[in-house]
Amino acid sequence: MAQVTIENVSKSYAGDVRAVNSVSIAIEDGEFIVLVGPSGCGKSTLLRMVAGLESVTEGTIRIGERTVNEVEPAERDIAMVFQNYALYPHMTVRQNLAYGLKNRGTPKAEIDKRVAEASRILELDQYLDRKPRQLSGGQRQRVAMGRAIVREPAAFLFDEPLSNLDAKLRVQMRGEIKQLQRRLATTSIYVTHDQLEAMTMADRIVVLNGGHVEQIGTPLEVYRAPQSAFVASFIGSPAMNLIAARGEGGRLVIGDQTVTMNGAEVPNGPLTLGVRAEDMALASGNGDGHVEMAIDYVEELGASRLVHGRLTDERLALSLPSGAPLSDRLSITLDPHRLHLFDPDSGRRI
Amino acid sequence: MHKTKVVDHLILLFGVFIMMAPVVVAFMTSTHDALDVHLHGLQVTWGGHFTDTYHEMLTKKGGFTGEVTGARMVMNSFILGVGFAVGKIVLSMLAAYAIVYFRFRMGVIFFWMIFTTLLLPLEVRILPSYDVMTKLGLVNTYTGLIVPLLASATGTFFFRQFFKSVPDELLEAARIDGAGPFKFFIDILVPLSKTMIAAIFIIMFVYGWNQYLWPMLMTNEESFYTLVRGIKQILLVWVGSQIPEYNQAFALAILAMLPPVLIVVIFQSWFIKGLTESDK
Known part of the structure; x- marks a missing residue:
């Protein structure tokens, strides 16, 4: 030893x-x-x-x-x-x-x-x-x-x-x-x-x-x-979603959609946003900070279902409870404290 | 379907006949006495002199000097066959071990040098080889008979291919287990090569057993006669009214055939195993 x-x-x-x-x-x-x-x-x-x-x-x-x-x-x-x-x-x-x-x-x-x-x-x-x-x-x-x-x-x-x-x-x-x-x-x-x-x-x-x-x-x-x-x-399965985004005045912008960050800091400029499939949820009601996602296909895993789709043009996988209602488009919320931001050039965490 | 099977068998039976008939004729002829053979030629029936012929052939001192018996020739053939096979295996295994497991300068060149000797069989280098043996005073010795034939490109190549197929992890595991180069060879490689060794032993034994030219050159004392040479010798005594012992010549031929056949039959399964599958 x-x-x-x-x-x-x-x-x-x-x-x-x-x-x-x-x-x-x-x-x-x-x-x-x-x-x-x-x-x-x-x-x-x-x-x-x-x-x-x-x-x-x-x-x-x-x-x-x-x-x-x-x-x-x-x-x-x-x-x-x-x-x-x-x-x-x-x-x-x-x-x-x-x-x-x-x-x-x-x-x-x-x-x-x-x-x-x-x-x-x-x-x-x-x-x-x-x-x-x-x-x-x-x-x-x-x-x-x-x-x-x-x-x-x-x-x-x-x-x-x-x-x-x-x-x-x-x-x-x-x-x-x-x-x-x-x-x-x-x-x-x-x-x-x-x-x-x-x-x-x-x-x-x-x-x-x-x-x-x-x-x-x-x-x-x-x-x-x-x-x-x-x-x-x-690390992690399914792999974390990595999405091209940018920071604008404390907000996170993905294509033409905006995520409010509830006080979490976002530097200005281009970013890579990392979000795990299980750190997103279906939005309830029509609130601010919801993002729209188009669904491509669904993988049924039994305990949960894995929804593959696109957020603007970026591919995204989302894990939902197996009973969750599905339609062609979903409105989802991202938990701002479970988002990971990376520098798109160096790949390091910000 | 059934018809083709009958035809298949006929073809196979014909093949068996072609292969076996000369052997049967030789055996049958050897059971007649020499006069019979001389007068009536080859025989296909049982002649009834089996014991006489074979007993005489094995024990009667024959040859020019009257020194050599059939039994002696059998022994000589065995010494040549076994010495040849064992020597070749040991030498080519060690050579292949060096080539595969040790990175030494010009290793590849050495391998190809060994490999090209495939193009230079004994017959090509027979004069220089004989010259060297004479100068070393090894004429009429078993050493002289065997040693010059030991270097074997075929064997080295077979073992090289086999060693290359042994997973590297075995060597690494052995290194971690504290086995040095010598131990690894003896404890791991040699046991793994068992079937391979058996296969090469068969080939080389038969090859050595059947050597004719080299023993004829290297040994002129009749006590070194091998079976293959003995057959020829019996037929050489036809002088005056003496009839060559045809029956004994055939008996010798049968005897010369026997050990290679037995070895192949007995080790057949090993032989196939060694050449096709590996024990890993």
């Missing part, structure tokens, strides 16, 4: 491709950090640098008090769970779990004890003598977890471990991994492209885009106060 400190870490490949650009993250002991971002954002590269599978071009990585830039993966006191599990196909589950311990010369009795312990925690007891190909996807996933647990490492590294599972199993394993991590209180770094996994599992989320950090924060912070238009559009 240890802190993991990533300081100004960059990774360049030959040909001046910068995969990771000056990333700094301080990970607390026992914390569950999720690195999330679209493919190619550098999240896996960053994780692999922590694991020691990629060299660090610039910056420092520390595990505990020790700088590990030049340390071999096996010496870093970490364990990694891979997307395709990377179980040794010719070894039984038991041998898979024991292999790492055997290589470091752990006494036989100790290995047996730890393997028994891990297989008990992961309910793998009855599968210990099977080969990986005789196991289901979820069981393989558990073996991969087990291989990490028996090492009793300072940190777990997860590289999209749930991507190969079907949707139902993914939800179940998500819960299991989270519980397990709580119980063992081992510092964990978890890479995923799935914002839902990030939201549900993380103590803190690190949103990466194009090799740099967009935002670090708890799931709620990132959800409620996205620091950039990118984070706003990436």
